Amino acid sequence: EAQVTQNPRYLITVTGKKLTVTCSQNMNHEYMSWYRQDPGLGLRQIYYSMNVEVTDKGDVPEGYKVSRKEKRNFPLILESPSPNQTSLYFCASSRTNSNQPQHFGDGTRLSIL
């Protein structure tokens, strides 16, 4: 089954404790992306990757890091999480062509205390 898998689905942690949210896709997609969803703000793109070893900032990259060492994986790293990063996070993947839709994971709800 074609899917995008995120882990963990839920996480409560404390300010400053490094965390990683993993994302994996099995569709051989070149393009992968991370979003955060906040009430009243919709989805905002954090980082995206056009292919292995190619990453770029989205609209809200501050406080986040990503890496793309393999085509299927695109982890999101919060080196020193802060409460304003409490949010619902989605990973998505697609073919590179701009007319291709994104396939979304089920989301990761992060709470930073």
Added chain:
Amino acid sequence: GNSVTQMEGPVTLSEEAFLTINCTYTATGYPSLFWYVQYPGEGLQLLLKATKADDKGSNKGFEATYRKETTSFHLEKGSVQVSDSAVYFCALRGNNRLAFGKGNQVVVIP
């Protein structure tokens, strides 16, 4: 840069009513346009898309037409069902970037 604007506020309507959700966009070049739907506790799912001017996307009774002259991509459905209750997002993809509207909560009452 690219941006998408959706009408403000939730939409509440009765079963079998006509649904319209407005979406306008700002973009350089020739973006592709999408509507996604999000059910509670789930990720976004593609509802329909249009990739060039005057294209009409359609799926599950929903339709939207890519209007370049008015930079709009309004979503419509002629007769909604309770199962259509969800959050709907308009989105744009262009220059390798994606932009989403803020979403509209749609509640259909039996």
